[in-house]
Amino acid sequence: MSKLKEECGIFGIYDWGENSQVAYDTYLALYALQHRGQDSAGIVVNDKGVMRIHKDLGLVPDVFTQQNLQKLGQGQIAIGHARYATTGYLSRANAQPLLINHIKGTLAVAHNGNLTNAAELKEELELEGAIFHTTNDSEVISYMITKERLKSSAIETAVENVLYTLKGAYSLVIMSPQKLIAARDPWGFRPLCIGESDNKIVFASESCALDTIGAKFIRDVRPGEIVVVEKDSVKSIETHCKSKGNMCVFEYIYFARPDSVIEGASVSKSRKRAGMYLAMEHPVEADIVMGVPDSGLDAALGYSQYSNIPYDVGYIKNRYIGRTFIQDNQKERENSVRIKLNVIKEVVKGKRIILVDDSIVRGTTIGRIVNLLRESGAKEVHVRISAPPFINPCYFGTDIDSRENLIACNMSIEEIKNSIGADSLGYLSIENVKRIAEGAGCDFCVGCFSGEYPIEVPKDMRKNKFEMPINI
């Protein structure tokens, strides 16, 4: 079921306790952040300045085994990364964190987001002789920091200076032989928060990772802030803090886990509020409200609570469908969705149904679900989407399908309704999507809906010159 994709989840930990288990803590945290990136995973452990790395393609539980976690060994600092790879670049070489040697020692970098001036920075570096092993922005960032470090007295000063140059979305965790550094771009596109417990300071893309390792949420890293952790000290550099930021609103709608709190707003609550606003904007008479699992469920609950139409569970999702599912070669069965999702006929038969989902990308999946419901005897199917239609690209770390594939770029809402076979179709308005994260201490980026972005966006992207097959 094709969906938008987030680029990454990142994590960092400094534990000066005696029985620190930074590799295992990072492993657990990456498990909790797995929804942000399922293509590769990696951990770098720093044991008194010596860094050891393991990373590979695959899910966290596939990449890490008892054996290689043990090989990563003990340490005081660690950073981790779970990555989603855009098609064609699913390459082992591109897995993160990046671990490099430079004149002042070793540096490990994990990055979530997308630089808008990566191509220019890369070219400048190449003109001075730089070579690139990957197509990741984090390699550009590593070079920038390394070069700046030659002129700076400390790694954090180098990071501070480099932030004048980096444009776009980036949440970073950086590890030097002695320090753990976290930073967010001044525009605040991607989340990053701070937690603590006993002798640990940790950074994570989402607060759910803190819960998993039993750490207490402290606060979000501020847009533009650099937080530096050393043995027994934490300091904040606020040179680049200038605004309250523009969090990607899709973090609330779809990317983040419902149990996370981002910029002070609960993701779960935001989704329910999206459902409520949707009920306000697009009411309809019906017998039950159902969500498309898993991400449409909260919005469906919100719709039900506001509208007083009972919430129900109208289908079951096969828990065992994994990535290895064998497609039928002979006849392309239209009903592959049927294998993943089976309607409970007794629930839907004869009913007028409100079906809530968080987005429509190509329209194929939702169309098939509507069709399954009708086959099972649903009288009416009213589709409600807890976000506005996508009609613009994202330059800040979300992988949106190309315009020709985005149904909302090519059809009116009425046409989409017909195409997916719904009795009615309603999207949440841009106005209300900005209101869902009640209590959030930030503004929001809604560029993919409105076409208006918080910062200037690039005109094109330089093509990468090498291609990497799947197992490199």
Place this chain on the structure above:
Amino acid sequence: MSKLKEECGIFGIYDWGENSQVAYDTYLALYALQHRGQDSAGIVVNDKGVMRIHKDLGLVPDVFTQQNLQKLGQGQIAIGHARYATTGYLSRANAQPLLINHIKGTLAVAHNGNLTNAAELKEELELEGAIFHTTNDSEVISYMITKERLKSSAIETAVENVLYTLKGAYSLVIMSPQKLIAARDPWGFRPLCIGESDNKIVFASESCALDTIGAKFIRDVRPGEIVVVEKDSVKSIETHCKSKGNMCVFEYIYFARPDSVIEGASVSKSRKRAGMYLAMEHPVEADIVMGVPDSGLDAALGYSQYSNIPYDVGYIKNRYIGRTFIQDNQKERENSVRIKLNVIKEVVKGKRIILVDDSIVRGTTIGRIVNLLRESGAKEVHVRISAPPFINPCYFGTDIDSRENLIACNMSIEEIKNSIGADSLGYLSIENVKRIAEGAGCDFCVGCFSGEYPIEVPKDMRKNKFEMPINI
């Protein structure tokens, strides 16, 4: 999270169409029946009398690859099996279906259930020189049929005659070179239904498997009935049909998939009704009703609907936790449940919560969940169980923990309540559990709750003499 375990899911298909894909159809069906057995899976394909088999330990998607499905090849008939293995006997040799050669040809057998007289039958056979490769009842059944076949004119007559001897629970699919046969024990313990589509007749443990392959549900195989499918003909042998049967009530409470219909009653609806009766029997003032995922959700919805206390989703289950999750060696973290299940604090904070689950086995997991809710600020936690307490063994195909581990065998309800840290605890009554499957055309076995079984139960079980390590 320790749970009761079902023994098996079975499937059979006869397809006389030109482009039959019996191996792939069986693969899809086993996917849908995966919840009934996750330890091994197998398929036997019959191509004009030549049988090919593939089976192994593991989940359906692990056992079957594009390559070995292709090797199974084309055919007209196939049977499949997904198996749960009791501890210590997780052995490749025990994987089903069983495929054997005998004097009249080849025979493949897949079995769900438990014979109560397997030990005696085995001994009789052994006294005549039989040798056993497995510890499965299906090997006993195969011998019985084979011996009977020597005296019978047809395979179905042999099956018919053998049914006089077999005691206990069995749903069977049997494949001979030319026929596909399904049979249920006369007491009707385990489900088995018939479906059709185009040129196919199929049998499956649950109707959800029919939906997956696009077949239409026809009816359940009757208790004691033998259904014989040959090219262009289907016939029923009703010699052993004597009662409407006693379906295991736990099929409705926990084992079966909510989208299945068993003996005319919807599983999903039965669970909601269990929730409703529970609300009736054990009302309490509260702010929200939550289910323990996944199997407690339907009962929670039922409780909410009856009580008018709002249903909510108070935690998120990590979708990526698989069987390979690495445990922490150094300190046994009490909070491994925390990695799998994270509370959404915003939902539970300050709330009086009704927490619905379908059973308590040892009490550990539910106790940890209650604790997590309290840590997240829940004011009260009232636990409701949509079944009566287990206090007796099952002889008919369910793997229940030993008495010393069953909390309800060792504590009063008040003690259990205290042990799991709940503010109150209520179980569904035996009286009402018999009412949940509204519309079912059968009686129910509630022996694990009441100690009263539809047939005589054996006094002991002969120990098996060989042990098989995991990979045999």
Place this chain on the structure above:
Amino acid sequence: MSKLKEECGIFGIYDWGENSQVAYDTYLALYALQHRGQDSAGIVVNDKGVMRIHKDLGLVPDVFTQQNLQKLGQGQIAIGHARYATTGYLSRANAQPLLINHIKGTLAVAHNGNLTNAAELKEELELEGAIFHTTNDSEVISYMITKERLKSSAIETAVENVLYTLKGAYSLVIMSPQKLIAARDPWGFRPLCIGESDNKIVFASESCALDTIGAKFIRDVRPGEIVVVEKDSVKSIETHCKSKGNMCVFEYIYFARPDSVIEGASVSKSRKRAGMYLAMEHPVEADIVMGVPDSGLDAALGYSQYSNIPYDVGYIKNRYIGRTFIQDNQKERENSVRIKLNVIKEVVKGKRIILVDDSIVRGTTIGRIVNLLRESGAKEVHVRISAPPFINPCYFGTDIDSRENLIACNMSIEEIKNSIGADSLGYLSIENVKRIAEGAGCDFCVGCFSGEYPIEVPKDMRKNKFEMPINI
């Protein structure tokens, strides 16, 4: 490079010492016997009557890991098997040893050879209701013993009685809860020897396995002898000992390892003597003698020593070519032999070469080697084969290609010479092949050369009714 194939290697050990490691000893022994069967391997360990098994398709080092050797655990007795599978029956179900339960307990059987009356015995058993899981003779033997055991006071008596019925070639190791039994057929087709060390008695197909585990060779098991090992006692049953036996002469020519001693004759010496007789029968003027690696080397040394023509090594065999070598799909390269074998031009250029091999099956490989030598500048190539031509089937455990593929069934020696491009071709005579194993205390079976067999041979083989794909 297609070759004749031996059916199996077997091993058994009884160790009543305190720190016995019967699983590991068996593992080492199977390593040494790996050349006798590369398709599957298995070990059964007996720990005070409880038997544990692990077996699978693959080479010994692939089948056994640290982990599953540990799971096999401690024990006092163990048997092992390495198997070669005839095409189409490469099936996990057919892997040995066979481990079964019967009325008197558990029985494990490992078998090398081929019964000539297996089909009749199988039919008799089936007429009494027996079912067969495999297509192995060892399952027939297990049934026979089990049935006899019902009437016998001890397992060894059952074995003794069964030997009246079994016809053909069999070397057996059998393990009951308390005993280890070894037996050879009265005609002595296949080797089996006895060794000891400290508190151990061991049986092995070849003496090289004894060397590997540091055991001392005692003697061969006699044709028809049954040796029974119990705690602190070894006894011999000689009821069926009636002749000095007819060892398969191909054990000396090709199957056995050169470092083994069979029936008192060194395999290495026998091969050199074959080379000497060959030089005697087919002398030719030449510059160097070379062997086809690996099995032709000893005969080449013998040819060189007798003829006084220098021995040389004219090509190198790539040590890294394994079974996973990827064939070129696009154009069928005639020179796949070139990848495995590269000629050392400096050695062969301008030379008259005598090329010694142990057999010609289809003639393809030897033809390509002759061609490679000529391409590298060899002036003459004289092929010498250290055995007579195959022209008859083997019924006693060797897998010989079908007649239409055997070059010697379809061509005269002159035609073969031309077909493989040699300047001359000479085979060892039947008369002399019987003389190679100097000092052996037995006669020889040379049926595959002469068509005359020590016992009556069957007319046809009943086809098996089920087919098993590769991974069962």
Place this chain on the structure above:
Amino acid sequence: MSKLKEECGIFGIYDWGENSQVAYDTYLALYALQHRGQDSAGIVVNDKGVMRIHKDLGLVPDVFTQQNLQKLGQGQIAIGHARYATTGYLSRANAQPLLINHIKGTLAVAHNGNLTNAAELKEELELEGAIFHTTNDSEVISYMITKERLKSSAIETAVENVLYTLKGAYSLVIMSPQKLIAARDPWGFRPLCIGESDNKIVFASESCALDTIGAKFIRDVRPGEIVVVEKDSVKSIETHCKSKGNMCVFEYIYFARPDSVIEGASVSKSRKRAGMYLAMEHPVEADIVMGVPDSGLDAALGYSQYSNIPYDVGYIKNRYIGRTFIQDNQKERENSVRIKLNVIKEVVKGKRIILVDDSIVRGTTIGRIVNLLRESGAKEVHVRISAPPFINPCYFGTDIDSRENLIACNMSIEEIKNSIGADSLGYLSIENVKRIAEGAGCDFCVGCFSGEYPIEVPKDMRKNKFEMPINI
């Protein structure tokens, strides 16, 4: 059996034919070069400027599958690498070839050898901001070329200019979007040769790789020469050609495959000549000459031919011992050598034996072999080594054990003789080792024996700052 280790084997191909299969040709060539590096393997394919790579830890047949060879796809140019990794740096990141992007496009580099000024070059680069992902010299070389390329009109000019700076041993194949370039260091330490066939030009570390793919040997790349292949043109740059070079003599003694010809001298013949000189220098009365398999066999043949003492094969090497062999944990069996090598008692019993090997590193293995021979009844064992004793480090690409482990650094020849239990011991003299490669058009580096090196050697090696666990 611990041995010296070569750093690498390299290969490059330019095929402008229509049905070029550069990936498969490179795969075959790496198979032939596998003996030069068994820790990792990689191939980069260039299809009209787009480069695709696959590399991983493992042997060539493990790293490359049908599937990933297909993903590498069609192309006109390819380079490949097989690598041996020094302990502690067995890391996926260090696998070669290196594939990088720079301002002028993409560059792939494969390297055999060792720079003596890598540390200084690295530091210079780092002072300008360079970052390093690996600890390979090839990354240093890539940077140097990239930087030079900014100032040069063509890639070959950049390579030409960089050669003024690189010190030490290097044989290189370099691939740019349009060119394939081969180069050797001006001192000629490591081999590299040119071959052709049809529309192909190929480069390989050894001529055996040419034979494997059916290419014709043309000549060696000259010390200091740069050969540039473009579509339809081959040119040579000889700016750095100044001497006939100093080939590492160990290439002849041990590293190279016997069927290769290096600098005009046959490796096989060189080894036989080493045996002859050895017989000349250290004659002894004996009954047979045996070689330690596999690399001592040729020298043993040479010894036998000169001395007229018969050559014989006194043990068999188990062909199936792979890297996965399970060690016995309980008691460290002294006789692990016994599992790999079994003496043929009939050959050695009562004999005076000359045992020829190519080197003694720690002395453990040869000691065990001598012991095995004595146990099997050898009367005398005279050890002869076809090279002088190692007493100095190698700076040019050979991994020699540390001085404290080298037996010849710590004992006199008499002491070594006693330590290994031989009756006599003789090494080849430095004087004669220089004569073995008769006809070679070069001088030799014998630094590891004499301590005198063709160029200045570095005093220390800068330690690497990051450590990489095995699977990165």
